[in-house]
Amino acid sequence: MKLLIAAVGHRMPDWVAAGCDEYLKRMPRELPLSVVEIKPEPRGGKSGGKSREQLTAAEKARILPAIAGCGRVVALDERGKDLTTQQLAQRLEAWMRDGRDTAFLIGGADGLDAGLKERADETIRLSSLTLPHAMARLVLCEQLYRAASVLKNHPYHREG
Numbered sequence: 001m002k003l004l005i006a007a008v009g010h011r012m013p014d015w016v017a018a019g020c021d022e023y024l025k026r027m028p029r030e031l032p033l034s035v036v037e038i039k040p041e042p043r044g045g046k047s048g049g050k051s052r053e054q055l056t057a058a059e060k061a062r063i064l065p066a067i068a069g070c071g072r073v074v075a076l077d078e079r080g081k082d083l084t085t086q087q088l089a090q091r092l093e094a095w096m097r098d099g100r101d102t103a104f105l106i107g108g109a110d111g112l113d114a115g116l117k118e119r120a121d122e123t124i125r126l127s128s129l130t131l132p133h134a135m136a137r138l139v140l141c142e143q144l145y146r147a148a149s150v151l152k153n154h155p156y157h158r159e160g
Contacts, residue, residue: 002101003033005140006066008108009049009133010037016134023141031143031148032098035137036066040108052110060113063105071100073120075112080123080133088143091122096151104144105138 012020021036027033041058044050050058067073072095083091095102105120106111117123126139 001031001096001099003027003031003100004067004070004101004103005033005035005106005137006038006063006103007035007106007137008038008039008040008063009106009131009137010039011038012134016138019138020141022137023145024146028148028152031092031101033141033144035141038062038066038108046050053114055110056107058115059108063113063116067105069101072098072102072122073105074102074127075105075117075118075120075123076107076140077112077117077131078125078130080125082128083124085143086145088124089147092144092147093151103141105119106133106140108133113124143147 024033039062041050041055043055065136105116107113107116121144126136126143131139
Protein backbone atom coordinates (compact mmCIF):
# COMPACT_ATOMS: atom_id res chain seq x y z
CA MET A 1 0.00 0.00 0.00
CA LYS A 2 1.19 3.48 -0.84
CA LEU A 3 0.31 6.77 0.81
CA LEU A 4 0.07 10.02 -1.11
CA ILE A 5 -0.44 13.57 0.09
CA ALA A 6 -1.92 15.78 -2.62
CA ALA A 7 -1.44 19.30 -1.31
CA VAL A 8 -2.54 22.49 -3.03
CA GLY A 9 0.30 24.98 -2.80
CA HIS A 10 3.75 25.43 -4.18
CA ARG A 11 7.02 27.05 -3.26
CA MET A 12 6.94 25.86 0.32
CA PRO A 13 9.58 27.26 2.66
CA ASP A 14 12.79 25.22 2.75
CA TRP A 15 12.11 24.11 6.33
CA VAL A 16 8.79 22.53 5.26
CA ALA A 17 10.39 20.66 2.37
CA ALA A 18 13.26 19.51 4.59
CA GLY A 19 10.91 18.36 7.34
CA CYS A 20 8.60 16.50 4.95
CA ASP A 21 11.59 14.89 3.21
CA GLU A 22 12.88 13.63 6.55
CA TYR A 23 9.59 11.90 7.40
CA LEU A 24 9.21 10.52 3.86
CA LYS A 25 12.65 8.88 4.24
CA ARG A 26 11.73 7.43 7.64
CA MET A 27 8.57 5.69 6.44
CA PRO A 28 8.79 1.91 6.36
CA ARG A 29 9.43 0.32 2.96
CA GLU A 30 6.06 -1.40 2.99
CA LEU A 31 4.32 1.95 3.50
CA PRO A 32 5.93 4.53 1.20
CA LEU A 33 4.68 8.10 1.44
CA SER A 34 4.96 10.77 -1.23
CA VAL A 35 3.84 14.37 -1.55
CA VAL A 36 2.48 15.85 -4.76
CA GLU A 37 2.18 19.62 -4.97
CA ILE A 38 -0.91 20.87 -6.76
CA LYS A 39 -0.66 24.31 -8.34
CA PRO A 40 -3.14 26.69 -6.72
CA GLU A 41 -5.58 28.52 -8.97
CA PRO A 42 -4.67 32.19 -9.46
CA ARG A 43 -7.14 34.30 -7.53
CA GLY A 44 -7.50 36.96 -10.23
CA GLY A 45 -7.28 40.73 -9.98
CA LYS A 46 -9.21 42.98 -7.62
CA SER A 47 -12.00 43.68 -10.08
CA GLY A 48 -12.12 40.27 -11.79
CA GLY A 49 -11.68 37.95 -8.83
CA LYS A 50 -12.93 34.38 -9.00
CA SER A 51 -15.48 32.94 -6.62
CA ARG A 52 -14.46 30.39 -4.02
CA GLU A 53 -16.35 27.73 -5.98
CA GLN A 54 -14.48 28.60 -9.18
CA LEU A 55 -11.13 28.47 -7.40
CA THR A 56 -11.73 25.14 -5.68
CA ALA A 57 -13.25 23.60 -8.84
CA ALA A 58 -10.12 24.50 -10.82
CA GLU A 59 -7.93 22.99 -8.08
CA LYS A 60 -10.14 19.87 -8.04
CA ALA A 61 -9.42 19.44 -11.76
CA ARG A 62 -5.69 19.36 -10.89
CA ILE A 63 -6.09 17.09 -7.86
CA LEU A 64 -8.09 14.33 -9.56
CA PRO A 65 -5.34 13.20 -11.98
CA ALA A 66 -2.81 13.20 -9.11
CA ILE A 67 -4.92 10.76 -7.06
CA ALA A 68 -6.23 8.64 -9.96
CA GLY A 69 -4.57 5.41 -8.77
CA CYS A 70 -5.71 5.71 -5.17
CA GLY A 71 -8.58 3.55 -4.00
CA ARG A 72 -9.14 5.53 -0.80
CA VAL A 73 -9.38 9.29 -0.39
CA VAL A 74 -9.08 11.08 2.94
CA ALA A 75 -9.90 14.79 2.89
CA LEU A 76 -8.41 17.11 5.46
CA ASP A 77 -10.94 19.67 6.61
CA GLU A 78 -11.52 21.73 9.75
CA ARG A 79 -14.91 20.04 10.18
CA GLY A 80 -13.47 16.53 9.85
CA LYS A 81 -13.20 13.87 12.52
CA ASP A 82 -10.67 14.61 15.23
CA LEU A 83 -8.41 11.56 15.67
CA THR A 84 -5.84 10.74 18.30
CA THR A 85 -2.51 9.35 17.16
CA GLN A 86 -3.64 5.90 18.34
CA GLN A 87 -6.84 6.18 16.31
CA LEU A 88 -4.88 7.21 13.22
CA ALA A 89 -2.57 4.23 13.76
CA GLN A 90 -5.61 1.92 13.99
CA ARG A 91 -7.00 3.40 10.76
CA LEU A 92 -3.64 2.98 9.08
CA GLU A 93 -3.47 -0.65 10.18
CA ALA A 94 -6.96 -1.34 8.78
CA TRP A 95 -6.10 0.43 5.54
CA MET A 96 -2.95 -1.68 5.22
CA ARG A 97 -5.01 -4.86 5.62
CA ASP A 98 -7.34 -3.56 2.91
CA GLY A 99 -4.36 -2.77 0.67
CA ARG A 100 -5.76 0.12 -1.36
CA ASP A 101 -3.46 3.07 -1.94
CA THR A 102 -4.59 6.07 0.11
CA ALA A 103 -4.55 9.74 -0.85
CA PHE A 104 -4.75 12.56 1.69
CA LEU A 105 -6.03 15.85 0.32
CA ILE A 106 -4.94 19.25 1.63
CA GLY A 107 -6.79 22.12 -0.02
CA GLY A 108 -5.58 25.58 -0.83
CA ALA A 109 -6.46 28.88 0.81
CA ASP A 110 -10.15 28.33 0.05
CA GLY A 111 -10.21 24.71 1.17
CA LEU A 112 -11.29 21.74 -0.90
CA ASP A 113 -14.01 21.57 -3.51
CA ALA A 114 -17.31 20.40 -1.99
CA GLY A 115 -17.49 17.54 -4.50
CA LEU A 116 -14.06 16.29 -3.45
CA LYS A 117 -15.08 16.28 0.19
CA GLU A 118 -18.28 14.39 -0.64
CA ARG A 119 -16.32 11.87 -2.70
CA ALA A 120 -13.81 11.26 0.10
CA ASP A 121 -14.08 8.03 2.03
CA GLU A 122 -13.31 9.93 5.20
CA THR A 123 -12.76 13.49 6.38
CA ILE A 124 -10.36 14.20 9.21
CA ARG A 125 -8.80 17.26 10.77
CA LEU A 126 -5.33 17.70 12.12
CA SER A 127 -6.11 20.23 14.81
CA SER A 128 -8.74 22.52 16.24
CA LEU A 129 -6.26 25.29 15.59
CA THR A 130 -6.03 26.96 12.20
CA LEU A 131 -2.81 25.76 10.60
CA PRO A 132 -1.03 27.33 7.64
CA HIS A 133 -1.06 24.93 4.68
CA ALA A 134 2.70 24.44 4.88
CA MET A 135 2.43 23.45 8.52
CA ALA A 136 -0.52 21.12 7.81
CA ARG A 137 1.59 19.31 5.22
CA LEU A 138 4.47 18.86 7.65
CA VAL A 139 2.21 17.82 10.55
CA LEU A 140 0.48 15.22 8.36
CA CYS A 141 3.83 13.76 7.25
CA GLU A 142 4.95 13.55 10.86
CA GLN A 143 1.69 12.03 12.08
CA LEU A 144 1.69 9.36 9.37
CA TYR A 145 5.25 8.46 10.36
CA ARG A 146 4.23 8.44 14.03
CA ALA A 147 1.21 6.20 13.29
CA ALA A 148 3.47 3.78 11.38
CA SER A 149 5.88 3.84 14.35
CA VAL A 150 3.06 2.98 16.75
CA LEU A 151 2.20 -0.07 14.64
CA LYS A 152 5.81 -1.26 14.81
CA ASN A 153 6.08 -0.58 18.58
CA HIS A 154 8.91 1.82 17.75
CA PRO A 155 9.96 4.06 20.65
CA TYR A 156 9.41 7.23 18.59
CA HIS A 157 5.89 7.43 20.04
CA ARG A 158 5.56 7.43 23.80
CA GLU A 159 2.24 7.24 25.60
CA GLY A 160 1.57 8.92 28.88
